[in-house]
Amino acid sequence: MFNFYSTAGLIFGNETSLNSCSQIIDTLGKNIFVVSDRGLTELGLIEPTIKKLKKNCNIKIFNDVESDPSKKTLLNAFSDAREFESTGVLGFGGGSSMDVAKLVSLLLGSNQQIETIWGVNNAKGPRLPLVLIPTTAGTGSEVTPISIITMDDKEKKGVSSKFILPDLAILDPLLTTNLPANITASTGIDAMVHAIEAFTSINSNNNPVSKMLSIEALKLLGSSIKTAVFDGHNINARSNMLLGSMLAGKAFANSPVAAVHALAYPIGGLFNISHGLSNSLVLTSVMKFNSKNEETKKNYAYLSPYVFKNLDNSKNDEFLCNNFIDGLERLCKELNLPYRLRDLEIPEEACQLMASEAMKQTRLLVNNPRKIEESDAYNIYKSVW
Template sequence: MLYNMPTKLYYGKNIISQHKDEMICGEKALIVTGKNSAKITGALDDVISVLNEFKIPYVHYDEIGENPTYDMILKGRDICLKNECDFVIAIGGGSPMDAGKAIAVLTANPDLIPDDLFDNNNYDVSLPIVAVPTTAGTGSEVTEYAVLTKPNGRKSGFKSNLIFPDVSFLDPIYMLKMNKNLTLTTAVDALSHAVEGLLSKKSTPISNILARESIELIYRYLPKTLEDLENVEYREKLAIASTLAGMVIAQTGTILPHSLGYRITIHKGIRHGQATAIFLPLIAKEVKKENPKKVETLEKIFGTLDNFEIFLKKIGTYNFNIVFTEEELELFSEEVMNSSHIKNTPGNYDKNKIKEMYKKIAKI
């Protein structure tokens, strides 16, 4: 068993001001954000305040959208190179953090193209990375993963120890502005990470402990948070749960629900967290057939796997309708069967079983 989590993580309210010197990882920063969240949460102001205090110049690149594309990454790299920035501060949800990781590698290796990121033998250096999450979802602040959207529309992740952030600042205050829909979809993304890590063939005693705590926190506090969005105590619990779940997948990776969910995010526009979480009960039941011990933690928390599905429905995870054509089912099942997620998922899967899973969550 190996446990590796080299990121230095600071957690707490107003945590940046308490450890501001550790944000300074170079002489000029590229700040990577989306258009809104970093600004409205106060995170961007806090970061800029620290940079100004230490007289560190910076450039702000704020054009990262949901599911970052190659074009977004390349533009960020070009800005970073042109302005001679030597470290990256990524502020926001998973998309800005993942984009910041990709930009950090491509800037340090300017001869590479985005496709080269998916083979980490192509590079052995990255700019330092600072992560400031503003959502409780992806856990990217503590993982060696980044997910990009390729020109063909497919989402694909790359992995490298070089993109573990050097330091991350987790402040629940930055999450108080999240609306109900964003709170839901990001939290069930974190839940997916924890559950998938628990079920994965790569699970370890340590990752299982982290996964169990994450799942219990989300089970207890997500329904409360959805009813009281500005409750700091509840936000703290979800922030911790998300980061714990990130630590889990940093060891185990993700499994089939992620691959299944990617197709309906790309082709049907369903947000990633919900698109993944709706498949969790289905996969858990398949895993139970092969290895009942793998689902014991879920059954202790929720009572039964059916109750797990009822929980997801009650909080609104399934609040959409999807229609699939037979052509889509054929395409999606083929792509899922060719994905890397399948080998780490206990159970037996073929195209027909994958098609049946899609049919269970859709109207045909």
């Protein structure tokens, strides 16, 4: 038996962010609270949609969301939305903006205290109507029941609940064409991590639907990430990346991610490194650790040809597994992503602190196919220092 939850509605295609305004208003009502970030508003990326919406409804924009949003930012957004008497929430941006939008809609609709919502299925709902429009291809947040917030002590806490799945997700590839190459690369690897970890998760809800979605996501992402990074206006590559990210999001929304994310969170929380880059830094080292598990080795071997089609797939599992891991390592370097913690000015002595912090991510570590102790986490951090 397994459960599979997903976003109620999804619209995909060029200019859908502009052409779906009537659906947005029908869903969110007359007082729409928009959650975004300052970079997007200064670029004018959300302006065409907002201008069209304003003809038929009232708009309040909160654009103070930072990368890896803080609890303070969430509370400020919630306060502004409540004062505005919002009838619905529109998250318009990357994963950070969408994560804040989810929890604003929940806190407005449910009257739950913020201290009670963290963890799995503790957010009970209801929430205000919610629409999400991603501007990056990576987090898949537009189709996941998950929101991640950085606490005052730099620990990252998550909310996982079907009540924060949006009513509608609108995916417009044109919104992603101006993403810088480094962000395209790191968010793209993040999406690939989602697919890999969803496929290999030992969560009791690991299911065939998530596995199927993971494979399709890896096909799209693996074939398009280099083109999207080095030829950002290639709309076919951008479409594949956005679609692949969404499919990976649906996969891990129901078959949760594991140790790569658990070890990435302390890097981001303690040193203000983006989530996608934090994932890419530890990805292959965690995979090498996990591959000591025979079932996981077989899973990595199985996934390998979907990403690296030039491999000799007649080889044994050991060969294919190693080539999958080595191929991902090469890919991160080819995308010009930093691959050493020291290159990001993270001191070697921080490895122990990060290992200790990673052990707090029990929600994620229980899904990993091989048990990770604090000493294992330390060795992984040291290997990428």
